[in-house]
Amino acid sequence: MTVSDPVVESVVATISRSATEIRQGLIGRRGTVDEENPSGETQAEADIWADELLGDRLAAIDGVGQYASEERTEIVDCGADPSAAESYAVAVDPLDGSSNLKSNNTMGTIFGVYDAALPARGETLVAAGFVLYGPITTMVIATDETVTEYELSGGERTVVDRDVTLPAEPVVYGFGGRVPDWPVDFREYAREIESELKLRYGGALIGDVNQVLTYGGTFGYPALESRPEGKLRLQFEGNPIGYVVEQAGGRSSDGTQSLLAVDPDALHDRTPVHVGNDDLIERLEATLA
Ligand SMILES: O=P(O)(O)OC[C@H]1O[C@](O)(COP(=O)(O)O)[C@@H](O)[C@@H]1O
Ligand SMILES: [Mg+2]
Ligand SMILES: [Mg+2]
Numbered sequence: 001m002t003v004s005d006p007v008v009e010s011v012v013a014t015i016s017r018s019a020t021e022i023r024q025g026l027i028g029r030r031g032t033v034d035e036e037n038p039s040g041e042t043q044a045e046a047d048i049w050a051d052e053l054l055g056d057r058l059a060a061i062d063g064v065g066q067y068a069s070e071e072r073t074e075i076v077d078c079g080a081d082p083s084a085a086e087s088y089a090v091a092v093d094p095l096d097g098s099s100n101l102k103s104n105n106t107m108g109t110i111f112g113v114y115d116a117a118l119p120a121r122g123e124t125l126v127a128a129g130f131v132l133y134g135p136i137t138t139m140v141i142a143t144d145e146t147v148t149e150y151e152l153s154g155g156e157r158t159v160v161d162r163d164v165t166l167p168a169e170p171v172v173y174g175f176g177g178r179v180p181d182w183p184v185d186f187r188e189y190a191r192e193i194e195s196e197l198k199l200r201y202g203g204a205l206i207g208d209v210n211q212v213l214t215y216g217g218t219f220g221y222p223a224l225e226s227r228p229e230g231k232l233r234l235q236f237e238g239n240p241i242g243y244v245v246e247q248a249g250g251r252s253s254d255g256t257q258s259l260l261a262v263d264p265d266a267l268h269d270r271t272p273v274h275v276g277n278d279d280l281i282e283r284l285e286a287t288l289a
Pocket of ligand 3: 047093094096097098116282
């Protein structure tokens with residue numbers, strides 16, 4: 001099943017066709033390099049390699065005006081004006097959860113297609129989604145029409161769910177950061193959730209969010225005492241994941257409002273990230289108010 005907008009379909013098809021190559025290319029690239037990404041984090045060889053592979057291919061698509069990635073300081077100008085009709089800006093986290101590479105646990109690739117020049121509000125997204133490198137390589141794509149899940153094999157994508165919807169009854173939760181570093185009000189909320197749901201935290205946003213999409217519940221990487229802006233990046237992680245979960249019938253929040261309403265100051269802004277069932281996010285915002 002293709003996406004109706006031809007430029008968005010080219011972006012999605014490029015990422016899905018590259019996924020098998022990226023998965024294979026992780027072998028032999030599990031080490032770290034003596035470089036940091038714009039967020040000041042040590043890069044894995046695979047971070048840089050996946051970014052170069054995706055950057056070259058996505059920047060070459062007619063209708064992609066800008067390419068930006070968690071691994072690059074600057075936005076790549078791809079020629080077309082992203083605010084012109086039928087021209088978009090693509091923001092990518094080439095390898096999400098790369099700290100899981102060493103331990104051979106799940107990782108992902110996250111993308112957002114913005115109908116605005118970057119950095120942009122999530123409300124300007126026209127599509128977003130992710131590839132999950134799990135036992136099976138799957139891809140979730142959200143547009144303003146629906147959320148679709150595919151299995152990827154040999155460069156092709158096969159629909160496995162045409163209407164991904166958050167289950168009404170929450171089952172799992174996962175919260176990042178260290179408990180002593182959680183602000184008291186979040187700790188209070190976490191205690192309540194811990195008494196109601198099952199812990200599922202795998203250290204890769206994509207794997208943890210896919211648990212929430214599959215079973216219902218909530219994932220959060222909260223504001224920390226040591227880092228009030230949280231760890232995850234708005235353009236490359238918060239907005240795309242917030243868009244997917246909201247399109248799947250759930251909610252997103254930075255603790256006070258939908259992630260998609262957050263006004264970015266800079267391309268690599270971090271934000272607290274919370275996604276999941278409506279009432280869980282409502283309780284979170286009430287607790288943090
Ligand atoms: O290692 P921590 O503090 O649990 O953080 C895990 C979080 O960091 C991340 O790995 C950050 O993503 P990157 O690996 O793309 O930098 C998220 O995927 C995950 O949710
Ligand atoms: Mg990431
Ligand atoms: Mg990453």
